[in-house]
Amino acid sequence: MNEPSPTRVDTLDSKSAPVPLGQSFWLLSTLIWSGAWLTLAFLFSLLASIKFHGPGFLADTPWLTYGRLRPAHIHCLGYGFCLQAGLALTAWIFGRLGNVSLAQPLLARIATGTFNLGVALGVLGILKGDATGYEFFEAPRYAALIMFAGYLLLGLVIAVAFHRRSEPGLYVSQWFLLAALFWFPWIFSSAALLLLIFPGRGMAQSVIAWWYAENFQSVWMWLVGIAGIFYFVPKLTNRPLHSRHLTLFTFWSLLLFASWGGIPASAPVPSWLPSLSAAATMLSGLVILTFLLNLHHTLAGNYRQLWGDATLRFMAVGTAAFVVVAVAKIISALSPVAAVVDFTWFRYALGQLNGFGFLSMVLLGGAYYATARLPGFSISRTLAGAHFWLAFLGIVFAFLPLLFGGIIQGLKLQDPQVPFLNVANLTLHFLRLSTVGELLLLAGNALFLVNLAGALLRRARQQFALFRQEATRDLFAAAEAQR
Amino acid sequence: MNRGPLIFLAAFLALSGSWYTYVVRPSMQLGRFQQTNMLGGSTLYPTARPGLAQQGLEVYRAQGCAYCHSQQVGQEGTRFQLLLTEAGTNTAEVATAVKKLAPQLAGTADPLASLPVAVYSGERRYDFEAASRTLNALGAKAVPQVVPYGADIARGWGKRRTIAEDFLFDSPTLPGSQRVGPDLASVGLRLPDPRWHLRHLYAPASEVKGSKMPPYRYLFETRRVARAPSPDALQLPREYAPPAGYEVVPTPDALALAAYLVSLRADAPLFSAPMTITSTAAPTADTNAPAGATATTPAPAINQ
Numbered sequence: 001m002n003e004p005s006p007t008r009v010d011t012l013d014s015k016s017a018p019v020p021l022g023q024s025f026w027l028l029s030t031l032i033w034s035g036a037w038l039t040l041a042f043l044f045s046l047l048a049s050i051k052f053h054g055p056g057f058l059a060d061t062p063w064l065t066y067g068r069l070r071p072a073h074i075h076c077l078g079y080g081f082c083l084q085a086g087l088a089l090t091a092w093i094f095g096r097l098g099n100v101s102l103a104q105p106l107l108a109r110i111a112t113g114t115f116n117l118g119v120a121l122g123v124l125g126i127l128k129g130d131a132t133g134y135e136f137f138e139a140p141r142y143a144a145l146i147m148f149a150g151y152l153l154l155g156l157v158i159a160v161a162f163h164r165r166s167e168p169g170l171y172v173s174q175w176f177l178l179a180a181l182f183w184f185p186w187i188f189s190s191a192a193l194l195l196l197i198f199p200g201r202g203m204a205q206s207v208i209a210w211w212y213a214e215n216f217q218s219v220w221m222w223l224v225g226i227a228g229i230f231y232f233v234p235k236l237t238n239r240p241l242h243s244r245h246l247t248l249f250t251f252w253s254l255l256l257f258a259s260w261g262g263i264p265a266s267a268p269v270p271s272w273l274p275s276l277s278a279a280a281t282m283l284s285g286l287v288i289l290t291f292l293l294n295l296h297h298t299l300a301g302n303y304r305q306l307w308g309d310a311t312l313r314f315m316a317v318g319t320a321a322f323v324v325v326a327v328a329k330i331i332s333a334l335s336p337v338a339a340v341v342d343f344t345w346f347r348y349a350l351g352q353l354n355g356f357g358f359l360s361m362v363l364l365g366g367a368y369y370a371t372a373r374l375p376g377f378s379i380s381r382t383l384a385g386a387h388f389w390l391a392f393l394g395i396v397f398a399f400l401p402l403l404f405g406g407i408i409q410g411l412k413l414q415d416p417q418v419p420f421l422n423v424a425n426l427t428l429h430f431l432r433l434s435t436v437g438e439l440l441l442l443a444g445n446a447l448f449l450v451n452l453a454g455a456l457l458r459r460a461r462q463q464f465a466l467f468r469q470e471a472t473r474d475l476f477a478a479a480e481a482q483r
Numbered sequence: 484m485n486r487g488p489l490i491f492l493a494a495f496l497a498l499s500g501s502w503y504t505y506v507v508r509p510s511m512q513l514g515r516f517q518q519t520n521m522l523g524g525s526t527l528y529p530t531a532r533p534g535l536a537q538q539g540l541e542v543y544r545a546q547g548c549a550y551c552h553s554q555q556v557g558q559e560g561t562r563f564q565l566l567l568t569e570a571g572t573n574t575a576e577v578a579t580a581v582k583k584l585a586p587q588l589a590g591t592a593d594p595l596a597s598l599p600v601a602v603y604s605g606e607r608r609y610d611f612e613a614a615s616r617t618l619n620a621l622g623a624k625a626v627p628q629v630v631p632y633g634a635d636i637a638r639g640w641g642k643r644r645t646i647a648e649d650f651l652f653d654s655p656t657l658p659g660s661q662r663v664g665p666d667l668a669s670v671g672l673r674l675p676d677p678r679w680h681l682r683h684l685y686a687p688a689s690e691v692k693g694s695k696m697p698p699y700r701y702l703f704e705t706r707r708v709a710r711a712p713s714p715d716a717l718q719l720p721r722e723y724a725p726p727a728g729y730e731v732v733p734t735p736d737a738l739a740l741a742a743y744l745v746s747l748r749a750d751a752p753l754f755s756a757p758m759t760i761t762s763t764a765a766p767t768a769d770t771n772a773p774a775g776a777t778a779t780t781p782a783p784a785i786n787q
Contacts, residue, residue, distance in 0.1 A: 055687070055697040062701050067547020129545035133655040162487060170486070178487060179494040186498055190506055199654050203647040204513035206656045211505035215498075255497035260504065266557050268645040268658060270512060276504070343553050343662040413662065416637035420665050421693050427663075428695070 022105035023095070024374040028456055030088040030112050031367050035449035037080025037119060038360070042442040044073040049438045052431040063127045071131045071138040072123055077355055078136060078216065079147060080119045083184070084112075085363040086224045087151075090177045091158050092370045093231055097174055098165025108157045115150025118143050134195060134209035136216055141196040148188055155181055172247040176227035179255065180220050187215040203269050214262025217351060218284070218329075221359045222254055225322060226291060228362040229315055232369065234298055236312050237305045242297035246290050253286035261329075265338035281333035288326035295319065310384055314365025317392050321357030325350055328403070340414060345427060346406025349399045356441070357395045364391070364448060371452060377459050383451040390444030398437025405430025516651055521751045528751040531652040532743065539743025542736045544655060546699070553659035554649075554668040554747065556641030559633035561757065563611035565603040570595045571622035580621060584614045599626070628759040629752075641669040642750050643758045649749040664696055671748040677741040678718070681733050684740065686723040702737035705729055 048069040051057050058064040091108075095101055102108050122143035125131070130140035139147060159181060162174075191212035194200055200208065234241045241247065260280030263273045299305055306316035328350055332341050341347065368384050371377055405427055412423045518527040532540070543549070570577045574595060581594045584602050588594040602625060603614040611627070618625040631643040645668045650656040659667075674680065682689055685703050687696040703717070705725045715738075716730035725731050733741070752758045 051697060052695070055695050057697075059697040060700055062546075065546065065699075066697060067550050070550050071547060131544070131547060133544040133547075133549060133657050135550075135660060170490075175490050178490045182491060182494050183498060186502070190502065194506065194510065195655070200510050201514045202516055202651040202653065203656055203658075204510045205654065206650070206658055207509040207513065208506055211501070215501070252493070252497075255494060256500075259497060259501035263505070264660070266555050268555055268649065269509070269647050273505075273509065339557070343555075343660065343666075345661070348661060414634050416634045420638065421691070424663070424695055425693070 023091075023102045023108075024377065026102065026105050026108045026112065027088055027092060028371060028374060028377060028452065029109070030084060031371060032449065032452045032456060033112065033116050034081045034085040034088065034367075035445070035452055037076045037084070038445045039442065039449050040123070041073050041076035041081060042438060042445050044069045044076065046435070046438040046442050048073060049431065049435040052428055053435065062129065068127050068129065068131065071135075072126045074136060074355075075122050075126055075138045076119070077360070079122065079139070080116075082221065082224075082355060082359055082363065083151070084115060084119075085367060086180070086220075086359075087154055087158065089224070089228060089363055089366045089370070090181060091161065092366070093173055093177060093227065094158060094162050094165065097167060097171050097231075098162060099167045100161050100165045102157055102161050103164060104157050104160070108154060111150050111153035111157060113150070115147055115154060118145075118147025118150055121146060132196065134191075134205075134213075136213035137191055137195065137209055141192075144188075144192050144196060148185070148192065151188070152185060155185065171231070172241065172244060172251075173227040173231040175247075175251055176223045176230070179251070180223035180227070183215065183223065184220050187212050187220070203267075206267070207263065207269055207273060210262045210264070210267070215259055217354055218258045218261060219254065221354060222258060222287065222322075225318060225359045225362045226250065226254070228366050229295070229319055229322075232311055232315050232362075232366060233295065233306070236309050236315075237299060239298055239300070239305075242294050246294045250287055250290040250294065253284065253290065257281075257283040258287060261333070264342055265333075265335050266342050278333045278335065278338070282330055285326070285330045288323060288330075292323065310381065310388065311365040311369040313388050314361045314368070314391075317388075317395065318358050318361035318365070321353050321361065321395065325354045325358055340410035341406055342410070344406035344410040344413070345402040345430065346410065349402035349406060353395070353399045353403070357399060361391065361395075367448075367452075371455060376462075377455045379451050379455045383447045383454075387444045387447040387451070390440045390447065394437045394439075394441035394444055396437065398434045398441055401430040401433040401437075513647055516647060518651070519648065519753060521753060522757060523752070526751075528753060529648055529651050532746045535739050535742040536746035537743075538735075539739035539741070539746070540653060540655075540657070542702075542740040543743055544657060546740075548667075549657040549659040551659075551661060551663035551696075552665065552667045553662050554666065555645045555658050556635045556643070556666060556668045556749070557633055558631045558636060558644035558756075560606060560631070562604055562606055562630045562632055563608060564601055564628040564630050564759075565611060565614050565618070566599045566626045566628055567595075567602045567618060567623060568599045568626050569624035570598065571624065573622050577618065577621050577623045580617050584617065604630075629757045631756070631758050635666060638665075639673055640666040642672070642760075643752070643756045645749055646753065646756045648751075648753060648755070667744065667747055669747060669749050671745040672750055675745055675748075677738075677745050680741040680744045681737055682717050682719060684737060685717055685731060685733075686719065689720050689723045699737070702734050702740065704732050704734055706732060 047058065047064060048066050051059075051066050062068070091102060118139070122139035125140040125143050126138055131138045132140060137144075162178065191208060194208050195205055195212075199205055230241060230247065257280050261277045261284065263269065263277035265274045265278060267274050303316075306312050306319070328346075331337055332346070332350075364387070368379065371379050409423055409427050412418045412426060413420075518529065520526065521528050531537070567577075567581065578593065578595050581600070581602055582589045585594070585600075588600065594600060602618065603611050605611065615625055615627060633644075635641060636643070645658070649668070650658065679690060681703075683691065683696075684699045686698050686700075687694040706729065708728055708730050712730055713732050715732050717733070719725075719731065750760070752760060
């Protein structure tokens, strides 16, 4: 087996064949779809956030109540954006590293269509009141199954492309993405089967739902996010990844430990479940430890390099968010801390910081990078820069206040002398601050959609002009000849 | 790690371990839970919720109530309490013993003046049993009690910690993850009147001053009073009441939701969550007994 040198990733762009047009259209349209869901997700969460300024806001429209907007937000962000853009980036990275293109762009397009139909049905179902009630697994059965069919088909097309790669050696990002590609269908089908089709008895349902949510949020999202960082950071800083062995360690500890967490300390289930889960979460500290060590050595301690490029900036914010999420998760797995922060805004903010602050930022950086390199498409750098700043400030304003507010809320909840209404009123300050952040995030993510849709539109206009030129050439020639 | 199948195998092995532990095992353990006897009796717990309350669970799910309300009462520990109910004939000796056992009563002239009196309250089982033996030897009657405690219980959110059995017949189970609003695990115990819940759902601030809960007016119908006012019409305070000649009537969804809320009463003493039902903590009797409420409070169950 020829062991690929870690530096291989640097020279790949020059070696890879240009991306074929069929795949370019598929990639761009998939990213545009995911951008649309991302924008919608933050429209929902902005509306939900405004409700804390006045509980009567949109209260008479059942479709737009808090209890439906929030699951719709999670659904759009988690599936519409993260899962879809994650697959798109997987296809891109597999294509680049394996020097291969999707063999069945038509199938891929059908799969994307099916997937998006499922996501759309899910949004409508949730707003209508069909949400399942399990957090991070909100899509009603009809939507979940269509979405899953789309995922399976697309995953298969990508797996076939991986199999047909002409570069046999594997770079570390490919391990993570391949594991993620396999991980999702297993956890999703288990959850769908045991929650939606043959629901188990009593709290067995909640345990499965927690297991699924943790595997989606921590394992799947971390696999894809780390793959993105380990692909783009060495490539764009022009420095080889420090250690393959250390990455192997990250990979294994992520698979082995992060997948065993997720049961809240307070859960009304047999106590071995939360205990085991807390222990595994603490062990998953190895993931962040080895990841940071590797990154530190890769950059030779010079973190300024991460600010040098638009894509790298997205990666930098994603990495920072990842560190915050992982450290906060490990600390809050300790039972005295868990007793304080469970049931507060802390956990929600952490989930958002993980889903948007970490994974989405990495995916967005990757999406800008990829679309800028699709032959014949051009994106606006100004809009991308504006998106970065809006997203960065949005993360700071939307999630960090809730993270800190949640700790204060938890401390007050622990003291029965403080009336509950006082605790609720206290959190309002943090919630209102986070509305500002939600607004910034909506604006920023809308720019992503506009930018990508603009690229497609410009291309279509060019094509049309070319086509018209082509079609009318004979006409002109005939006119010339007649003269 | 240079081959696709190897990575596939790694992921397969890692995931199958997690899957077995968190999907298969809990499904076997929790999925086989049965009704159990309450402590000190043969009453079975839990019983399925009444039909209307089961429909109410669907409404609770559809409105996404669980995103703001948890149903998980936490408990920091359990306290033994020894309650002296009858002093017997040997009052002088008993009074001395009580003064010695309960330092907070040492200053009082006659600690036996108002019975029952708590002689011991703490977590040390040995002390508790010693006190119990002392009093029994003197011919007094002392009732042992098991009292769960914790911040949630002090807030009145429940009497004991929530356990898996409390959700046995629910599908989906909605334990919630956040406390934007108060915990509802035992809301039916502290607020047993469905009419209160209906008024609160229609206009939360009418029942809880300063409440930030959104009103669920769409679960109600405001209509012109026909020949006679509907018996279901809400009795609202003036500032929330509809204009004269109109009445606010709950839809079936609202009635079901209220029935579900009053059916939330996790108050059964079980082996895995022992407690003593104290007579003082009995729910305030309401003329209109809630549909979902369990018929009678079970006989006091004691023992650790």
